[in-house]
Amino acid sequence: MSTSALIALAAIALVGVISAIIGSLGVRVARSTSDFLVASRTVGPLANASAISGEYLSAATLLGVAGLILREGADALWYAIAFTAGYLALLLFVAAPLRRSGAYTVPDFAEVRLGSSRLRRVCTLFVLLIGWLYLLPQLQGAGLTLTILTGLPGWIGVAGAGIVVVLTVIGGGMRSITFVQAFQYWLKLTSVAVPALIIGGLFLSDARTFDRPSAPQFPVDTSVRIRTDVVLQVGGPVTFNATGEVDGHEVEGQVHWEPGEHVIRAGSSLRFASGTEVPTPVGSPITDQEWLNPMSGSAPNQLLEIYSILIAGFLGTMGLPHVLVRFYTNPDGEAARRTTVLVIAMIGGLYLLVTQLGALSRLYTPQLLVTGQTDAAVLMMPTAALGAGWFGWMISGLVAAGVAAAFLATSSGLVVSLAGVLFTDVLTGRLRDFRFAAVLSSILPIVLALTVTRLDFALTVPLVFAVAASTFCPLLVLGIWWRGLTPAGAIAGVLVGGGLSAAAVAVSLFASVRPGLLGVLLLRPAAVTVPAAFLTMIVVSLLTRSGVPADVDRTLLRLHAPERLGLTASRFDARDDR
Amino acid sequence: MSTYTDGAPPSVSSGMRNGPDGQQEPSPVPAAGPHDPPQAAGDHTDPPEPAEPSSGPVWLQAEIRRRMEVNRSAGGGRHARREGVDRPGIEDYLGRDDEPGPGVRRPASPPAAPESDNVPPPGRPEASPAIHRPPRPAWMARTDTADTLHPPIPPEPATPPARILGTSAPQSPSGIPEPDPGPPTADLTSRDDPATPTPTRVRIVLSERKASAARSVRTVVDVQELTPVGDLLRTNLIGSQLGAALRVAAVAGLVLAVLPALFALFPELGRMSVLGLRLPWLLLGVLVYPFLLGLGWWYVRSAERAEQEFADHVQD
Numbered sequence: 001m002s003t004s005a006l007i008a009l010a011a012i013a014l015v016g017v018i019s020a021i022i023g024s025l026g027v028r029v030a031r032s033t034s035d036f037l038v039a040s041r042t043v044g045p046l047a048n049a050s051a052i053s054g055e056y057l058s059a060a061t062l063l064g065v066a067g068l069i070l071r072e073g074a075d076a077l078w079y080a081i082a083f084t085a086g087y088l089a090l091l092l093f094v095a096a097p098l099r100r101s102g103a104y105t106v107p108d109f110a111e112v113r114l115g116s117s118r119l120r121r122v123c124t125l126f127v128l129l130i131g132w133l134y135l136l137p138q139l140q141g142a143g144l145t146l147t148i149l150t151g152l153p154g155w156i157g158v159a160g161a162g163i164v165v166v167l168t169v170i171g172g173g174m175r176s177i178t179f180v181q182a183f184q185y186w187l188k189l190t191s192v193a194v195p196a197l198i199i200g201g202l203f204l205s206d207a208r209t210f211d212r213p214s215a216p217q218f219p220v221d222t223s224v225r226i227r228t229d230v231v232l233q234v235g236g237p238v239t240f241n242a243t244g245e246v247d248g249h250e251v252e253g254q255v256h257w258e259p260g261e262h263v264i265r266a267g268s269s270l271r272f273a274s275g276t277e278v279p280t281p282v283g284s285p286i287t288d289q290e291w292l293n294p295m296s297g298s299a300p301n302q303l304l305e306i307y308s309i310l311i312a313g314f315l316g317t318m319g320l321p322h323v324l325v326r327f328y329t330n331p332d333g334e335a336a337r338r339t340t341v342l343v344i345a346m347i348g349g350l351y352l353l354v355t356q357l358g359a360l361s362r363l364y365t366p367q368l369l370v371t372g373q374t375d376a377a378v379l380m381m382p383t384a385a386l387g388a389g390w391f392g393w394m395i396s397g398l399v400a401a402g403v404a405a406a407f408l409a410t411s412s413g414l415v416v417s418l419a420g421v422l423f424t425d426v427l428t429g430r431l432r433d434f435r436f437a438a439v440l441s442s443i444l445p446i447v448l449a450l451t452v453t454r455l456d457f458a459l460t461v462p463l464v465f466a467v468a469a470s471t472f473c474p475l476l477v478l479g480i481w482w483r484g485l486t487p488a489g490a491i492a493g494v495l496v497g498g499g500l501s502a503a504a505v506a507v508s509l510f511a512s513v514r515p516g517l518l519g520v521l522l523l524r525p526a527a528v529t530v531p532a533a534f535l536t537m538i539v540v541s542l543l544t545r546s547g548v549p550a551d552v553d554r555t556l557l558r559l560h561a562p563e564r565l566g567l568t569a570s571r572f573d574a575r576d577d578r
Numbered sequence: 579m580s581t582y583t584d585g586a587p588p589s590v591s592s593g594m595r596n597g598p599d600g601q602q603e604p605s606p607v608p609a610a611g612p613h614d615p616p617q618a619a620g621d622h623t624d625p626p627e628p629a630e631p632s633s634g635p636v637w638l639q640a641e642i643r644r645r646m647e648v649n650r651s652a653g654g655g656r657h658a659r660r661e662g663v664d665r666p667g668i669e670d671y672l673g674r675d676d677e678p679g680p681g682v683r684r685p686a687s688p689p690a691a692p693e694s695d696n697v698p699p700p701g702r703p704e705a706s707p708a709i710h711r712p713p714r715p716a717w718m719a720r721t722d723t724a725d726t727l728h729p730p731i732p733p734e735p736a737t738p739p740a741r742i743l744g745t746s747a748p749q750s751p752s753g754i755p756e757p758d759p760g761p762p763t764a765d766l767t768s769r770d771d772p773a774t775p776t777p778t779r780v781r782i783v784l785s786e787r788k789a790s791a792a793r794s795v796r797t798v799v800d801v802q803e804l805t806p807v808g809d810l811l812r813t814n815l816i817g818s819q820l821g822a823a824l825r826v827a828a829v830a831g832l833v834l835a836v837l838p839a840l841f842a843l844f845p846e847l848g849r850m851s852v853l854g855l856r857l858p859w860l861l862l863g864v865l866v867y868p869f870l871l872g873l874g875w876w877y878v879r880s881a882e883r884a885e886q887e888f889a890d891h892v893q894d
Contacts, residue, residue, distance in 0.1 A: 074841075074848065077862035081834065088830055088870050092823040092877055293848040294841035294858045306838045314834075337881060341874040348867030355863045481820050553812065560816050562885045565892055 004383065004393040005150035011397035012146075012404040015187065016164045019180045019408055023168045045335055049342035051178045052326045054185030056083075056317075056343070057350055058410035059145065059403050060137045062188070064457030065351065067374035069358030070365070071284045073291035076358070078306050079458070080351040082313020086465075087347060090318040091340040096333030097480045097559035104328040105421050106321060106472050113479045113559075115549050116487030119494075124425040126471045126498050127321045128441075130464060131418040133505065134320065135411060135445035136452070137460040141375070142407045143449070148376045149400050155450050161404075162446040165411040169419065169438045178329060181413065184405035189350055191402020192378070195395050196353040199360050199385045212288040215277040216366035219384070223271045224370045226264050228453075232279035232370065233261045235286040240276060244268025270370065278366040291362065301520045304527060312465040312526035318476055319468030322413035325420060332563045357381060375457050379403065415442050455509065462524060463505045470497030470529035474537050480559055482541075486548055489541025497533025501525045638814060642891065645806040815888040822880040826873050833869070837861065 061083055068076035103109040107123040110116070139158045146157030168180060215235055226244070238257045245265035246255055261282055264270070272278075285291040295302055317323060330336040361368070361377035364384040368374045382399055386392035418441035423434050471494045478485045478493075504525035521528055541547075549555070841848050841858060850857040855864070 074856070074858045074862065077859070078838070081862060081866050084867065084870055085830065085834065088874055089827065091874050092827050096881070292856050292859070293845065294838070294862075295845065295848070303838055303842050307835070310834060310838075314831075334882065334885075337878050341871070341878055344867075344871050344874045348871060352864060352867055359859075359863075481816070553809070556816060557808075557812050560812070560819060562889055565889055 002151075004388065004396060005152075007393045007397040008149035008400040011401040012149075015184075015401045015404045015408065019164070019168055019184065019405075022180045022183055025179075045330070045339045045342060047178065047182050048326070048329055048335075049339045049346060050182035050185045051329075052181075052323070052339065052343045053346040053350070054181035054183075054188065054405075054409045055322055055326060055413035056087075056320075056410070057185070057188055057347060057406055058134075058138055058461075059141045059406035060410070060457040060461050062192070062350075062354060062406050063141065063145075063375045063378055063403065064461055066354050066358035066361060066378045067368070067376070067456075068458045069355060070361045070377045071281060071369060071374045073285055073362075074294040075302065075306065076458075077355065078309055079313070079462070080355060082310045082465075083317070084344060084348050084351055085310070085314045086317025087340055087344045089314050090323070091337060091344070093477050094318045094480065095327060095336045095340045098324065098476065099327050099330050099336035100333045100559050100561075100563065102558075104325060105417065105424065106319075106324055106475070107421060107425055109324075109479070110475065110490065113549075113555055114485065114487045114490055115551075116491070119487050119491050120425065122491055122494055123472070123475070124421055126467075126494060127421045128418060129498070129502065130319070130468050130471075131321050131414050131421075131441070132445050132448070133460075133467065134322075134464045135414050135418075135442070136449055137455075137457055137464075138407055138411045138414070139445060139449035140452075141457065142404070142411075144373075144375060145379060145400065145403050145407070148373075148379050149396070158446065158449045161407050161411060162442055162449075165408060165415055166439055166442050168408070168412050169415045170435045181409045184409040185346065187405045188402045188409075189346075189353075191398045191405070192350060192353045192357065194398055195378075195382050195385075196356050196360075198395065199364070199381060200356060202385060203360055203363065214288065215280060215286050216288060216362055216369075218272045218274055218276050218278060218367060219364065221272070221274050222367045223269060224367055226266055226268045226270065226371060228372060229264070229266050230370075230372045231261055231263050231282040233282045233286060234259055234277065234279045236277055238277055238279060240273070241271040242268060243270075272367070272370075278369050280369045281372060284369075288362065301517055304517070305520050305524055308466075308520070308524035308527035309462055311530055312462050312469050312524065314469075315473040315530055316465030316467075316469035316526065319472030320465075321417040321421070322410070324472075325417040326413070334562065354378070360385070372456075411442075418442075452509075459508070459523065462526075463501075463508065466524065466526040466529060467498060467501040467505060469526050470501040470533045473530065474533045478534070478537055478541075482538075483552055483556065484541050484545065484548060485537065486541045486544045488544040488547050489537045489539075492540040493533045493537025496536040497529050500532060501529040504529070638810075638891065641810055642807055645810055648806065811888060811891055815884060818884040818887070819881055822877060822884060825880075826877040830870065830873050834866075 061079075065076070065080045065083075068079055098109065101109050101112050103112045106127055107120045110123045111120045139161055140154075142161035143154030143157035146152050146160075147154045234257050236259055240255055240257075241253060242251045242255045242264075244251065244267055246268060247262050247264075251268075257279070262279070280286050285293075327336050327339075330339055357378055361381055365377050365380045368377055368380065379396075379399060382395035383392040386395060415438055419434060419437040422437040422441055427433070427437055427440075474493050474497060475490055479490070504522045508522050848856065848858050852860050
C-alpha cells in the first residue's frame, strides 16, 4: 500500500476514533430517555447549528456537487442552491412551529396535529423509506472514498462505515451525536477550505483560464479504467491507446475518434497522452467555454430539470427525517429559528468552497470525465494539483478525513432518527430497545449498499429529496398553517405524493430511463409529484371537512404562540413525567 | 355600586359611552355635565380619523375590545356575572340613552375609547380627575390613597391617558373593598381564579383603567379558552406569521425562478463578465448565499416582531 493510501486511512481512522471519544463523553451526560433522544433540548444555537449543518452536509452532496460542477458547469450550481434554499423554506414554514409542537419525529407531529393513528403508521412507513433511500448513497459513498484513496475494495468502506455509525449511535444517542456532528461540521469545513484556498492560490498564480474554446486537456499522461459502460463525446479528433471494447469492436492498440459520440464498455482501459482533449460524457458541455455558460449542454428539457431540482431541494429538505429530528433539540421556537439562520450561513459558506473546488477540478482532474466517476473530484484534487509529495498527501488526508466525517455525520443522524421511529412506532414488547432499533435500522441499507451497483450522487440524492418533498412537506406545511387539514386528506396526500415519487425512484434505479420529457420527470419527479401531493391533500381535506380535529385551534395555538407566554403546557414535559 | 348606577342615570350617558364596562357609572356622571357630552360626541366621530395614521395594532385593539364586548353582552363575560345584581338598573339606564339599544351600541363604543385616548389628550385627563373628586367622600378617600401610592396621576392633568392606563392597575386595589359591599366581592374571588391577582384592583377607579386591566387578565384566558377574542388574536398571529413567511418565500422563489429562465432566454447574459467572474457564476455560485441568508434574517426579524405584538396584546 502506498504512503498516500496509508495517510488517508490513518486520517479516516482518526476521525472515527475522535467521533467515538466525543460520543462516549456524551454518554455520561445522557441520563433519561429524553436526554437520549433529543439531547434534553439544552443545546445552544451555535452547537445545534453546527450539528445540523454537519449532519446535513453529507458526503453525497459534498462530493456530488463538486462532481456535477466538473461535468455540467454553470447549470450544476443549482444543486447547491437548492440544498441551501431548503433551509430557508424550513425556516419560513416549519422551524418554530415544529419545535413548539413538542413532537420529535414526523409521525409524532402527525399525531399531535391530526390525532390519527393510521396517518401515524403511513408516516412511519415513509420515514423508513426516505431514511433507507438516503442511507444507501451515504454508505456507497464511503466505499467509493475508500476505493479511490486506498485502492481497497469498496465493501470494506461500506461495512466499516456502517459499523462505526452503529457504534456511535448505540454509544450515546442524540446527545453525543450532537457534539460529534458539531465537531464533524468544523472538520468538514476545514477539509474543504484548506485545499480550496491552496489550490485557488495556485490557480491565480498560474494564470490559467477556463475561457477556452476547446475541451479540457489531460495535464499528464493518464490511464483510465472504465468501471461502467459510458457514452462519451468529443468535439475534435482524438487519438489514444485502448484495450477492451470500444464502439462495438474489440480493440487492442491505437484508436482514432472523429467528433461525435462513442461507446466504451466496462472493463476497458484507455491511455491518453498528455495534452489530449478529454472526451466528456454525452449530454454535458464539451468545451470549457460551453461549460462556463448556463444552459449549455445538449440534454433536452434542461429548464424543467432545473426547476424540478429547485422544487425538490427547496421543499424536500424539511421532509428529511434526520433534519427534522434536529429541531427538537432547540430550547424553544425562537431558538429554532435563529439556529436555522445560522445553518443557512454555515451550509452556504461550505457550498461556496465546494463550488470553487468543483470549478477548479475542471483544470486539475479532467480525466474523471472519462471514467464517469466525477464524484471523486474533491478527493483527487489535492494530489492532482499539488503533486504526489508529502504536502499533497497531507492535504489529501485532510480531505479524506472531512469526507469520512461527512459520511459518518449524515449516516449516524439518519440512523438515530430511523431508530427513534422504529423504537416508538414499530417495535413492541421485549424488542423495544433503542440499541436494537439502531442496529435494525442500519442493517437493511448496509446490505443493500453492498449488493446494489452504485449510482451517481447526482442521481440518487435529488430522488430522495423528491420523495421527502412529496410526502412530508405538504403534511408539515398544511398541518402548520391550514386549519382545514383532515387526517383523511393528509393520508391521501402522503400516499399520492409518496407513491408517485417512489414509483419514479424505483423506475430510475432499476430500469434504464429514456431521455426526453418522461425521462426527466422520472429522474426529477418533484415538479409533478409535489403539486400532486399538495392538491390531493387539500381537495380530500375539503371533501372530508367533518374530519377536522375538534382541538385544532388549541393545537394551532400551541404551534404558533411563543412559549414564554405560558399559554400552553409543553407536551414534552408531560412526556418526561410519564 | 348599584346605587351609583341607579342614581346617576340621567347625566351618565357620556361616561357610559367612553367606558364600555358599564362601571363608569359612578364618578363621571355628576361633574361631567358640562364637559362630557361634547367629548362623547367627539369620541364617536373621531375613531375613523386616528385609525388611519396608526395602522394594524390599533385596528386590532379595537376589534379585540369589540369582541370582548360582544362576549360580555352575550352573558359569558366576567362582567356580566359580576353585574348580575345590577342588571335591571343598567338596562333601564341604557334604555334611556338615545342610542338604539345596548346590543348595538356597545360594540360601537369600545373602539371609540382607545381612539379618544390618542386624540384629545388635553381634554380627557382634566376631566377625569376633576370628575372623580367631587362625587363622594368615599371616592375622595380612595383617590387619596391612590395618590399617595402613585402621586403622578392627579397632579398631571396633561399626561396622556395612555400613561394613566398603565399606572392604574396598581392604584386601584385600595379602592376595591370599599365600594363593593356584597356581591362584588364574591365575584372578585371568582375572578382571581384565572391567575392574576391584579384584575380586582382595576375595577373601580376609571372606566379606561378598568378596560385596560380587564383586557390583561381576560386575553390570556381568552386565548387559552378559544373565546372570540382568543380566536381573533390567534388567527391574527398565524395570519401575520404566514404573511411574513409568504413574503420572504415569494421574493426567494421569484428571484430563483426567474434566473434560469433569464439565462435560457438571453444567453448573452451568461457570457457577461462582472468582477472577473462570469455573471452566472457570480450570481449562482457566490451572491446567492448572502441573499438567502439575508432573507432568512429578514424573516426572523418579522416573525419575532409578530410574536412580540401577540405577546403585547395578551399580556398588555
